[in-house]
Structure formats: C-alpha cells, structure tokens
Amino acid sequence: MTLACNLQCKSCFNRSGKPRPNELSTDEIKKSLVDLRKANVLDLRFTGGELTRRSDLFEILKSAKELGFAVSCNTNAAYFNDEINKKFAELDIEQVTVSIDGRKEHHEANRGCNTFDRTLSNLKRMHELGVKMRINTLINKYSLNDLEYMLDLASKYVTEINFFITRFIGRGSEFKKEDGLVTFDEFYEMSKQADKLRPKYPNLNILHFEQSTIDNSSRCGIYDEFGLKVGPPDGYTRFNIMSDGSLWAGGYIPYVDSSYELGNIKTDNIYDIWQKSKKLESFREESRKLELFCRRCDKYSKTCPGPNFELELLRKKDSSITNPYCYYGSGPSLLQIIEDKENAR
Numbered sequence: 001m002t003l004a005c006n007l008q009c010k011s012c013f014n015r016s017g018k019p020r021p022n023e024l025s026t027d028e029i030k031k032s033l034v035d036l037r038k039a040n041v042l043d044l045r046f047t048g049g050e051l052t053r054r055s056d057l058f059e060i061l062k063s064a065k066e067l068g069f070a071v072s073c074n075t076n077a078a079y080f081n082d083e084i085n086k087k088f089a090e091l092d093i094e095q096v097t098v099s100i101d102g103r104k105e106h107h108e109a110n111r112g113c114n115t116f117d118r119t120l121s122n123l124k125r126m127h128e129l130g131v132k133m134r135i136n137t138l139i140n141k142y143s144l145n146d147l148e149y150m151l152d153l154a155s156k157y158v159t160e161i162n163f164f165i166t167r168f169i170g171r172g173s174e175f176k177k178e179d180g181l182v183t184f185d186e187f188y189e190m191s192k193q194a195d196k197l198r199p200k201y202p203n204l205n206i207l208h209f210e211q212s213t214i215d216n217s218s219r220c221g222i223y224d225e226f227g228l229k230v231g232p233p234d235g236y237t238r239f240n241i242m243s244d245g246s247l248w249a250g251g252y253i254p255y256v257d258s259s260y261e262l263g264n265i266k267t268d269n270i271y272d273i274w275q276k277s278k279k280l281e282s283f284r285e286e287s288r289k290l291e292l293f294c295r296r297c298d299k300y301s302k303t304c305p306g307p308n309f310e311l312e313l314l315r316k317k318d319s320s321i322t323n324p325y326c327y328y329g330s331g332p333s334l335l336q337i338i339e340d341k342e343n344a345r
Contacts, residue, residue: 001029001046001060002243004053007076009111011138013169014255016049023243024266026056030063032241032265037067039271046073047251049243058087070094074136077122078115085122089129097134098123098158102143102150109142127157134160139190140175144182147193151201160205163194165325169255169314181324188303210305231288232309235280241265247273249283252310257317289338299327307334 002023005016024032036044044064051057051073064071072095088096100123101107104116126133135154137143143150147163154161166172166181175181182190191209198206234240234250241247247262247270248254254261262273262280273280287309294300294307304327315321315333323329331337 001051001057002049002054005048005050005076006053007050007078007111007115008171009076010171010175011110011140011166012171013167013252014049015170019049019053020242020244024245026059028245028266029056029060032245032270033060033064033067033069035265035270037069039274041069043070044072046071048074050076050078052079052081052084058091061091061093065091065093072097074099076111076115077119077126078111079122080118082122082125085125085129085131088126088131093132095132095134095160096126097136097162098126099136099138100150100153101138101140102146106142106146110138110140123157133158134162137161137163139163139165139182139187141182144186144190147190148197151194151197151204151206155201155204159203160207162207163190164210167252167310168321169252169310183324184304184327184329187325191305210308231284231291232307234309235284235287239270239274249280250310253313256310256314286335290334293334293338297327303327309335 002019003014003016004019005012008017033044046057046061046064052075054060061071061073071091071093073093074097077098098119099111100116100119101110107116107119108114123133123135135150135158137146137150150161150163165187166175168175168181187209194206194208234253238251239247239249240251240253242254245265246254247265247268248260249262260279260283262268262277287307290307290309290312294304297304300306304325308323308325311323311325312333312335315323315329316335319332319336326334328334
C-alpha cells in the first residue's frame with residue numbers, strides 16, 4: 001500500500017522510508033478491490049512500508065471486508081496511537097501480523113532503538129482487544145538463539161508465529177555474514193530445535209523452515225496426481241500489486257529485476273494478465289524449472305526447504321553473491337546452471 005515507514009530496518013528489502021511519489025489514491029485502491037473481487041480473488045494481504053502511515057488505511061480495510069475478502073495485514077506496531085489498535089479490533093480482520101525479531105537487543109539491532117517496548121505494548125493491547133494476530137520473526141545471527149524466548153512470548157498473545165530468512169535485497173543486501181546472515185547448517189539446526197519444542201506449545205502454530213512458502217506452493221501431492229504445474233507461490237497462488245499499481249508475480253521481484261513487471265492495475269485487466277500474460281507464463285516456467293531441478297537434490301525437503309527463486313535470480317544477475325540457505329549456494333546461480341544445460345542441448 002505504501003513505502004512510507006516510521007522505521008529504517010537494516011533488513012528491509014524494499015528500502016521503505018519515504019512513500020513513492022505516485023502511490024495509488026484511496027479511490028484507485030477501492031476500484032482495484034472491486035476489480036479483484038470480479039476476478040474471483042478471495043484473500044488479500046496488505047503490506048508496506050508501514051500501513052499505519054496511510055491515513056486511509058482503515059477505510060480501505062473496511063471496503064475490502066465489505067466486498068467479502070479474507071483480509072490480513074502486516075505492521076511493525078511501533079506506533080504511539082492506541083486508536084490504531086482499537087480500529088484493528090473493530091474491523092475484526094482475519095489476521096494482523098506483527099514483526100518482532102527476538103529479544104529487545106536483537107530486535108532493536110535490526111529495527112532501531114526504542115522500538116521493542118512500543119511494539120510489545122501494542123501487541124499486548126491488541127491481544128486485550130481480541131485482535132487475531134501472528135508474529136513474524138526474522139532469522140539472523142542476532143535472533144538465532146532466541147527461538148524459545150520467541151515461542152514463549154508468542155504463546156501468550158498470538159496463535160501463530162512465522163520464522164523466516166533474510167533476503168539480501170534492498171537494505172538487506174548490506175547484511176554481512178558476520179553481522180546477520182545465518183548459514184545453511186544453522187538454519188537447519190534451528191528448524192530441528194523448533195520441531196523439538198513444538199509439543200510444549202500446543203496452541204501455537206509454529207511456521208519455520210520456509211513452511212509458509214511451502215504451504216502456499218503448488219509443489220506435490222494433488223498437483224502431481226492430476227498433472228498440474230508445480231511451482232512456488234509467486235505467480236501460482238500469489239500475485240502482487242505495488243503501491244504505485246504495478247503488477248508483479250512476487251513481492252521481492254521488483255527489487256531484483258524490473259523487466260518482470262507485468263502491467264499496472266490502473267490500466268490493465270488483472271484477470272487477463274493472470275490468464276493470458278506471456279511474460280507471467282515465462283516467469284512461471286522459469287520458477288517451475290527451478291523447482292524441478294531442486295527436487296533432484298538429496299538435500300531437498302530434508303535439510304533444505306526448497307528453492308528460493310528471487311535469490312537465485314539475484315545471483316544470476318550478480319555472480320559474486322552467494323546463497324547461504326542453499327547447500328550449493330556458493331557456486332553459480334541454479335537458474336544459470338539450468339539455462340546453460342538447456343543451451344548445451
């Protein structure tokens with residue numbers, strides 16, 4: 001909805017801070033909601049930037065609810081206004097996701113001084129008001145050992161917690177290994193520890209090892225059984241509209257390669273793009289090939305959760321970049337390997 005943000009997080013993939021000069025107006029967003037509903041879209045997640053920087057946020061969320069969408073949104077909850085908490089409660093949206101990156105000192109190492117107490121206070125307040133919530137926790141060197149602390153915290157106030165990896169895109173590209181990035185083995189060991197702790201928190205849905213991505217992918221099971229295409233969420237089960245109205249298969253892709261832009265919600269029919277766009281179909285085919293290529297690896301779905309298209313695309317563009325979450329991430333981009341093999345035929 002906006003790139004405006006009250007924080008300057010070190011990990012931010014879209015370098016949020018100032019809004020785009022051409023962000024969609026209230027009326028343009030409302031019109032796009034109607035178009036999305038006509039296209040049989042069921043589920044909307046609003047993200048930023050920081051959504052609460054838009055004065056029309058709750059007007060837009062209300063419109064989405066009235067149109068029958070399942071509505072969720074993300075916030076850093078580092079605001080000072082309790083009216084925001086009350087409005088989230090009044091709207092009764094399906095989920096509000098709050099970002100907390102470990103203990104206070106680790107959270108603030110990423111998100112800035114004097115942010116943790118504010119965020120925790122608003123999290124507690126929304127819990128008191130009955131807001132349905134999830135916590136998102138970024139996995140890095142700071143938070144790696146905060147797993148049990150975060151599970152204890154989450155179990156008191158939310159029903160779900162999602163641990164996810166840093167994408168070294170945007171400001172995240174400035175993360176150095178010694179400062180923030182975890183290794184392939186550290187990522188796997190943390191996931192094993194999360195599984196061991198799961199029985200201790202029976203009322204908390206614990207998502208880790210890229211489980212959220214896997215759950216939204218068309219990877220196996222019924223897709224194989226009926227001969228359907230397999231692939232990651234982007235372009236298959238997800239579609240992204242940026243705050244300027246531009247359309248993309250995935251939320252990270254605009255900050256990796258601008259050539260993947262598919263159109264604009266202000267001028268293009270989203271249903272036609274989803275069904276007929278040759279560029280989108282080309283993107284799907286690229287990501288499908290990556291998925292099938294990775295399936296042949298003996299680490300797949302064991303010590304590795306599966307491919308990360310945007311990171312491999314980034315590595316294809318810049319061969320000096322490594323992927324610490326892939327066992328073979330220090331070599332050429334997997335996308336480049338696939339392309340070279342096809343060209344050699």
